[in-house]
Amino acid sequence: xxxxxxxxxxxxxxxxxxxxxxxxxxxxxxxxxxxxxxxxxxxxxxxxxxxxxxxxxxxxxxxxxxxxxxxxxxxxxxxxxxxxxxxxxxxxxxxxxxxxxxxxxxxxxxxxxxxxxxxxxxxxxxxxxxxxxxxxxxxxxxxxxxxxxxxxxxxxxxxxxxxxxxxxxxxxxxxxxxxxxxxxxxxxxxxxxxxxxxxxxxxxxxxxxxxxxxxxxxxxxxxxxxxxxxxxxxxxxxxxxxxxxxxxxxxxxxxxxxxxxxxxxxxxxxxxx
Amino acid sequence: xxxxxxxxxxxxxxxxxxxxxxxxxxxxxxxxxxxxxxxxxxxxxxxxxxxxxxxxxxxxxxxxxxxxxxxxxxxxxxxxxxxxxxxxxxxxxxxxxxxxxxxxxxxxxxxxxxxxxxxxxxxxxxxxxxxxxxxxxxxxxxxxxxxxxxxxxxxxxxxxxxxxxxxxxxxxxxxxxxxxxxxxxxxxxxxxxxxxxxxxxxxxxxxxxxxxxxxxxxxxxxxxxxxxxxxxxxxxxxxxxxxxxxxxxxxxxxxxxxxxxxxxxxxxxxxxxxxxxxxxxxxxxxxxxxxx
Amino acid sequence: xxxxxxxxxxxxxxxxxxxxxxxxxxxxxxxxxxxxxxxxxxxxxxxxxxxxxxxxxxxxxxxxxxxxxxxxxxxxxxxxxxxxxxxxxxxxxxxxxxxxxxxxxxxxxxxxxxxxxxxxxxxxxxxxxxxxxxxxxxxxxxxxxxxxxxxxxxxxxxxxxxxxxxxxxxxxxxxxxxxxxxxxxxxxxxxxxxxxxxxxxxxxxxxxxxxxxxxxxxxxxxxxxxxxxxxxxxxxxxxxxxxxxxxxxxxxxxxxxxxxxxxxxxxxxxxxxxxxxxxxxxxxxxxxxxxxxxxxxxxxxxxxxxxxxxxxxxxxxxxxxxxxxxxxxxxxxxxxxxxxxxxxxxxxxxxxxxxxxxxxxxxxxxxxxxxxxxxxxxxxxxxxxxxxxxxxxxxxxxxxxxxxxxxxxxxxxxxxxxxxxxxxxxxxxxxx
Numbered sequence: 001x002x003x004x005x006x007x008x009x010x011x012x013x014x015x016x017x018x019x020x021x022x023x024x025x026x027x028x029x030x031x032x033x034x035x036x037x038x039x040x041x042x043x044x045x046x047x048x049x050x051x052x053x054x055x056x057x058x059x060x061x062x063x064x065x066x067x068x069x070x071x072x073x074x075x076x077x078x079x080x081x082x083x084x085x086x087x088x089x090x091x092x093x094x095x096x097x098x099x100x101x102x103x104x105x106x107x108x109x110x111x112x113x114x115x116x117x118x119x120x121x122x123x124x125x126x127x128x129x130x131x132x133x134x135x136x137x138x139x140x141x142x143x144x145x146x147x148x149x150x151x152x153x154x155x156x157x158x159x160x161x162x163x164x165x166x167x168x169x170x171x172x173x174x175x176x177x178x179x180x181x182x183x184x185x186x187x188x189x190x191x192x193x194x195x196x197x198x199x200x201x202x203x204x205x206x207x208x209x210x211x212x213x214x215x216x217x218x219x220x221x222x223x224x225x226x227x228x229x230x231x232x233x234x235x236x237x238x239x240x241x242x243x244x245x246x247x248x249x250x251x252x253x254x255x256x257x258x259x260x261x262x263x264x265x266x267x268x269x270x271x272x273x
Numbered sequence: 274x275x276x277x278x279x280x281x282x283x284x285x286x287x288x289x290x291x292x293x294x295x296x297x298x299x300x301x302x303x304x305x306x307x308x309x310x311x312x313x314x315x316x317x318x319x320x321x322x323x324x325x326x327x328x329x330x331x332x333x334x335x336x337x338x339x340x341x342x343x344x345x346x347x348x349x350x351x352x353x354x355x356x357x358x359x360x361x362x363x364x365x366x367x368x369x370x371x372x373x374x375x376x377x378x379x380x381x382x383x384x385x386x387x388x389x390x391x392x393x394x395x396x397x398x399x400x401x402x403x404x405x406x407x408x409x410x411x412x413x414x415x416x417x418x419x420x421x422x423x424x425x426x427x428x429x430x431x432x433x434x435x436x437x438x439x440x441x442x443x444x445x446x447x448x449x450x451x452x453x454x455x456x457x458x459x460x461x462x463x464x465x466x467x468x469x470x471x472x473x474x475x476x477x478x479x480x481x482x483x484x485x486x487x488x489x490x491x492x493x494x495x496x497x498x499x500x501x502x503x504x505x506x507x508x509x510x511x512x513x514x515x516x517x518x519x520x521x522x523x524x525x526x527x528x529x530x531x532x533x534x535x536x537x538x539x540x541x542x543x544x545x546x547x548x549x550x551x552x553x554x555x556x557x558x559x560x561x562x563x564x565x
Numbered sequence: 566x567x568x569x570x571x572x573x574x575x576x577x578x579x580x581x582x583x584x585x586x587x588x589x590x591x592x593x594x595x596x597x598x599x600x601x602x603x604x605x606x607x608x609x610x611x612x613x614x615x616x617x618x619x620x621x622x623x624x625x626x627x628x629x630x631x632x633x634x635x636x637x638x639x640x641x642x643x644x645x646x647x648x649x650x651x652x653x654x655x656x657x658x659x660x661x662x663x664x665x666x667x668x669x670x671x672x673x674x675x676x677x678x679x680x681x682x683x684x685x686x687x688x689x690x691x692x693x694x695x696x697x698x699x700x701x702x703x704x705x706x707x708x709x710x711x712x713x714x715x716x717x718x719x720x721x722x723x724x725x726x727x728x729x730x731x732x733x734x735x736x737x738x739x740x741x742x743x744x745x746x747x748x749x750x751x752x753x754x755x756x757x758x759x760x761x762x763x764x765x766x767x768x769x770x771x772x773x774x775x776x777x778x779x780x781x782x783x784x785x786x787x788x789x790x791x792x793x794x795x796x797x798x799x800x801x802x803x804x805x806x807x808x809x810x811x812x813x814x815x816x817x818x819x820x821x822x823x824x825x826x827x828x829x830x831x832x833x834x835x836x837x838x839x840x841x842x843x844x845x846x847x848x849x850x851x852x853x854x855x856x857x858x859x860x861x862x863x864x865x866x867x868x869x870x871x872x873x874x875x876x877x878x879x880x881x882x883x884x885x886x887x888x889x890x891x892x893x894x895x896x897x898x899x900x901x902x903x904x905x906x907x908x909x910x911x912x913x914x915x916x917x918x919x920x921x922x923x924x925x926x927x928x929x930x931x932x933x934x935x936x937x938x939x940x941x942x943x944x945x946x947x948x949x950x951x952x953x954x955x956x957x958x959x960x961x962x963x964x965x966x967x968x969x970x971x972x973x974x975x976x977x978x979x980x981x982x983x984x985x986x987x988x989x990x991x992x993x994x995x996x997x
Contacts, residue, residue, distance in 0.1 A: 009368045013375055016360075020382050020436060023393045026404075039834045039853040042396065043404045061612055085287040096281035104285070111296050113493055113546035117522040118539040121306070121313065121532065121653075122299035128657035145296040148490075150288065155482070175280060197441065204386035206501065210646075211653065214638045222386050226641040227612045229392070236613040236849065237396065237830075244389040251384040259377045267376070267448040312958065313656045314677055401766070401821065401831040420824045421976060507824065508774045511972035527649045529961050530673075 031241035054242035086149030156190030307536035325537035357443035383440030391505035449483025604662035618912030662884035668952035723877030760819035767819035769828040784872035790953035799985035844942035874952035
């Protein structure tokens with residue numbers, strides 16, 4: 001009886017899983033097909049006449065090493081900066097009392113609700129005046145004003161008993177030291193999972209870099225994909241799939257290597273009240 | 274504990290600086306622009322007062338877009354908040370085998386770009402010749418031309434978005450549910466409480482902090498995520514049936530160059546969101562279960 | 566745990582350094598010496614649509630000229646995307662030197678941006694070749710880049726026209742003439758027959774975010790999108806043409822109402838017998854189709870002449886300083902040489918806008934002999950007319966209204982007659 005029921009659940013879950021994983025298999029399979037096979041046998045997961053021609057073409061047309069490095073630097077810089085500033089701000093909001101604290105927190109958190117289209121035009125003008133157009137710094141800067149990190153890390157910090165902090169204060173420990181050696185280790189899952197989320201989002205950022213970056217050597221990976229999609233000339237589907245695979249391969253491989261750690265981090269962080 | 278206020282500001286300062294330049298200043302500038310008629314390049318901005326706001330209220334398209342936005346919110350809440358919640362519950366307390374495998378596998382698509390997902394799904398769901406259509410044909414079913422069908426198009430674009438968002442929401446909710454003590458659930462099971470009652474009466478209230486976070490994120494980020502498939506697949510069509518508040522701002526501002534009008538629309542959207550947040554805050558402070 | 570985290574960070578840092586190292590080698594060395602004028606050329610040509618050719622042409626030009634350096638910049642999302650970027654660029658007080666402007670933006674561009682008319686460039690920088698424009702271009706082609714005030718905004722560059730791609734295998738299977746229909750009336754019969762005999766779809770007319778193909782359909786029946794600055798497409802001829810189209814979609818269900826990408830895919834994999842779309846899709850169709858595929862010229866309605874809007878773009882010079890304008894003209898003239906034009910057609914499938922390219926040995930003679938599908942487009946140049954761009958700042962919104970009405974009619978929400986009449990009234994109110 002119990003086994004039957006469990007089996008039913010597994011069928012249901014397996015089906016849902018198939019739906020979410022098939023597109024990835026589909027992308028990989030079609031990136032190794034010739035265009036005519038992709039059109040006529042889009043369904044098959046194993047190419048009849050496998051070819052790496054699509055990849056060779058992409059590699060010959062784009063400085064992919066540079067583009068991947070750019071993407072990495074953008075994602076890494078944004079992640080590190082955002083995680084650090086969020087942790088600092090969250091600490092102040094939890095362990096300090098000062099005038100306007102609640103108002104300031106509310107204002108910062110409300111920005112989560114501001115659609116990116118609101119800030120797009122002025123930010124473009126600002127980045128231009130700073131001279132960071134066609135530069136990955138121009139891609140990084142506006143991303144940094146993101147309050148989700150402050151929110152998530154603050155929520156995690158609130159679960160730490162205040163007595164611990166008070167004890168440390170009595171022993172004359174400085175706030176930075178308390179943050180680094182007591183608070184952060186205690187809430188590491190929350191901090192790391194926030195960082196992972198930042199990294200993934202930044203890696204896949206698309207609308208903004210399209211506006212900022214001009215030269216191929218400055219591109220990030222989602223832009224490289226744009227180069228092979230054209231409405232007027234038709235998208236060369238198999239090439240687009242090859243670029244898609246290149247775009248997702250690094251996050252995918254990193255995820256597969258560290259999945260146990262990533263999943264356990266996420267599941268032990270949660271969002272605490 | 275009364276900390277040093279200056280020091281507190283010092284801790285917040287790095288964040289505050291970035292926010293001032295790339296969030297608050299642009300926000301004010303957008304408010305300013307919303308009172309002008311301008312196309313970003315004309316040397317003179319024409320002051321129109323509340324004109325853009327009045328035009329916006331009188332435009333039937335505004336209400337179509339708001340209705341669509343609402344439809345997106347409802348569907349996204351079902352697919353990206355309710356569904357992963359239930360899945361997390363099943364994985365935590367119902368099934369016994371394969372938990373780790375499912376957790377890892379369901380999270381996987383969320384590391385991939387939504388642009389990639391949109392292109393993929395456009396092919397997979399092609400109603401004439403995509404794989405799904407071929408399978409459906411085998412069973413004698415014809416897939417409607419969803420990209421040109423009112424209503425349906427919102428559903429399909431939401432599904433594409435779900436492919437990307439589901440994993441993250443699921444894993445965070447799973448983390449939240451883990452906080453519910455296993456013994457409580459086991460006790461309820463022994464008492465033969467049906468699963469849906471366990472979920473609704475025990476798990477949901479005890480993980481509500483996480484639940485509310487995902488609820489808000491589903492609405493706010495979900496609507497922004499949907500932007501990508503709208504742009505890649507339908508450009509807001511057919512006849513604005515798939516446009517939402519965020520895409521409409523982009524369409525007005527960057528396709529039709531109604532910069533002032535787009536700014537006004539953006540501000541209205543934001544105000545609606547913030548009202549939502551206020552309502553949420555009230556609820557959060559009252560009804561949430563805190564672990565401490 | 567700590568270990569894993571360290572590993573994660575070090576892998577990230579290491580691979581960043583590694584990749585950065587690799588990339589450094591591929592970035593071009595800065596050419597030293599001399600007073601070089603550096604100018605930007607903005608285009609929309611993705612890798613799958615001539616991006617490679619642009620790169621080769623620019624490289625060639627830079628190698629030949631020591632005093633000018635051209636940097637090509639790709640703009641995603643076609644002419645609309647380029648316009649967005651240009652808008653943003655100009656808002657910051659800068660400007661590229663040469664830009665591709667889509668026909669639909671002719672009026673909007675000339676109203677809102679500063680440009681230099683090509684004849685003025687010739688007069689200032691090319692005294693020896695004063696009649697370049699008149700000598701090398703057909704008047705109707707040159708006229709495509711004239712705005713509603715009569716100013717020559719630029720020179721036509723990428724030219725495309727709609728053609729009818731046919732799946733001959735499917736037509737034969739349905740017992741139809743394998744060379745396809747000659748008129749729109751025949752085309753309707755063809756489409757319906759394919760549906761009846763084979764169960765597959767007869768026709769797909771492209772439906773991107775523009776009204777280009779629909780303009781061809783209406784105007785080839787004698788309607789005019791615009792007369793004296795006012796919308797006039799809802800004439801009896803226009804309504805009749807659109808009704809025939811809507812009937813195929815809604816009544817006989819022989820034509821598809823679907824997004825562009827999906828429609829092309831469905832033709833190429835053999836589910837639709839005829840595809841009415843731009844000649845620029847030729848390479849994609851040819852590479853993907855596994856059946857006997859051909860392209861034929863756009864049909865006209867019985868007893869009428871086809872009127873085909875030009876697709877593609879013209880080149881406008883937006884350079885500001887005199888030195889930049891001079892450099893820009895040098896580059897533009899290079900792009901219009903017979904060799905460059907031929908390379909452009911081979912790389913993109915666009916029809917050459919200037920004379921003497923098609924027959925020249927150093928032009929396209931052998932290429933056209935080998936690529937029969939191109940002939941469908943090169944042979945219909947006489948019927949080319951400007952792609953209507955409604956005047957003034959409201960022009961872009963007028964185009965959007967046309968798109969909305971197309972969706973409404975083809976989904977059966979409103980009759981073709983009512984839809985067109987309503988939209989015409991609305992557009993004319995907007996244009997007031």
